[in-house]
Amino acid sequence: MDLPWDYSTWKPTAGVFEWLGDWKKPSKKGFAKLKLQLAIPARNVRDHPHEPRFRFERGETLYRLGYPELAAGDFEKTLMLIEYGLDFSSELGENVRVLGIQESVKKHELSPEVTQQNVSDLLNNLRKKTYMEYINALYKIRAVPDILTLCKEALKIYPRDPEIRDLLEEGEEAYSEHAAEARPSLAAQGMSLDQYAWGMVATKSYPWTPPALRTRDVETIASANQILDSCSDCLEIRHSSLGSRNGTTQSFGMFAKRDIKKNEKILDSPSATGTSNKPATGQYCYNCAFTLKKNQVFTFTCCPTMKFCSEVCLEIANGNYHKALCGKDFSELYQAASSQTFSESSKARDNLVFLRLIAISLQAGTPPLMTPPIAWLGANYEAQSPIPWSRGANIIGPLRTLQILGVSIFAEDYDIWVLQTMWYVALHTSQENADVKSEKESCPKQL
Ligand SMILES: [Zn+2]
Ligand SMILES: [Zn+2]
Structure with missing residues (x-):
């Protein structure tokens, strides 16, 4: 973000569609100022990835520049860092506190108890500010259910806070108003409110993308x-x-390249990106997501729950992602993907596509956006229509997946704009596997 980029490549995602609340596009002059302002926390976040104040500042600036989905990611990480910082027994918390915050209270030569209290107060103030800004950003993505969850989360920490209570009330109003508007068209499509895609974000290429x-x-x-x-x-x-x-x-x-006959098979290859939400049932190939034949199943001795339809698929898995996944427990992701609740299972299924992509990149040892197939597709992901966004699918799920894979979620290679770009690529190119589409409970996906 602190690399060179200019006005002509700036395409904010906010303000493209009429969502909830206004986002005022800065003038060309205002843009220049914000761009300079962004470079400072962007550099600081890279140099001090565990300092919550820098994340918060970058989130605020990204919001003003019209990237609420990226601001949301920074605010989520700020909240996580504050949580670590308030835990005086956590190792990562030491990194959070050791920087600016601790220094500013140290100057006064206070007792350890008072210092600890002051650090906690500072972090707590920042936490409330972060919740407020986070909620504001989510209005620009129309993620109303996430707004309600965040308000309730904040109220557990600040139970009598009038500002957060007001925000919850506003959120509930926005929810009922918008739900009333959406219901007729949902009913016409035979869908319930639970299946409604609340959060939406425009698909734009980020200007600092190399x-x-x-x-x-x-x-x-x-x-x-x-x-x-x-x-x-x-x-x-x-x-x-x-x-x-x-x-x-x-x-x-x-x-x-030549004339194609009617009913001719034109593409015959499992790719490395088919996913199914029920690998352990042994119904679907872990690699291509096609239905397994009873007497023709291939596995690894180290990971017997990964079952494959053919030696080719087993080899693709081994050559592309098995090593990154080997020995790690992803059962919580698969459980969520098999949930009976539509919104939970659809978020988790998208997360399984993300898991596959990130595993391919980890095994290849290259940054995610430089790794095929993401790199092949990354140049072409802008689109006219918005794509769904939710805190669970776009932020919490990917961060949790990275944690299970043993990757530092605060590392620059996995910055939220990188994850969001991967998301755009995956959504614009993924398709449900036609042969198994009828098996509703499985929902395999393939890029
Ligand atoms: Zn297969
Ligand atoms: Zn293994």
């Missing part, structure tokens, strides 16, 4: 074609003018 990740060079396309060649004898990726506004061939498309 240029190499925003363009696809000859080599990228050649390597994608090489892989395509191994699973299809009739398809190739070429430049295309389709979808381009000025008729140029900046886009890419998939073309037939």
Whole structure:
């Protein structure tokens, strides 16, 4: 974020759609000021990843720049860091306190008890401010159920706080008003309010994304074609003018290399990105998510719950992600994905796609956005329509997944804009596996 980027590449996600509450787009002058302002906490967050005040400041600036979904991520991490900081027995808490906050109270040479109390007071004040800003940001994404959850969480800590009580009341009003508006169209589609996608965010490329990740060079396309060649004898990726506004061939498309007969299978390959929410039932291949045949199941001795339809799938898993997952317990993610509650299970199923992508990147040892297949797709994810957003699917789920994988969630490589970009890529390119779509309880997904 503190790398060079300019006004022409700035495409805020706020203000694109008429959600709830106003976000005022800064003028060109205001933008220049905010961009400079962002560079300071952005640098500080990189140098001091455990200092909650820097995260909070960066979140505030990102919000003003029109990125409420990124501000939300910073506010979530600020709350987590404060939690660690208030736990005087936690090791990470020491990192939180050792920086600016501890220093500022040390100056006065106070007793350890008073110092501890002052540190707690400072962190508690910051926590309340963070909740308030977090709630405000969520209005710009229309994530009303998350607003209510956050208000209730904050009220447990500050039970009689009038400002938070007011926020809860406003949130409840917004919920009933919007629910009343949404109900008729939901009913027409045979859906309940539980299935309604509240949170929505516009899909925009972040301006500080390194240029190499925003363009696809000859080599990228050649390597994608090489892989395509191994699973299809009739398809190739070429430049295309389709979808381009000025008729140029900046886009890419998939073309037939020869005439294709009716009912001919044009693509025959399991990719590394099929996921099913019930791997332990032994019904679906862990790699391609196709239904397993009873007498034809392949497994690893170290991870017997990962079952595969073929040696090819087993090899793909081993070559791409098994090592990153081996020996780790993801049962909580799978349990959530099998939940009877629609909103919980759909968030968790998306999280399983994220788990696969991040495991591929960890095994490859490359930053997530540089790792195929994310890198191949990353240059092309902007879209006209918004995509669903929720605190569970976009922030808490990915952070929890990273923690289980043993990755530091405060590391720069896993900054929230990186996770959000992965999310855009996954949602714009993922599709349910047609052959098993009818098995509703399974919902396998494949990129
Ligand atoms: Zn398979
Ligand atoms: Zn294993």
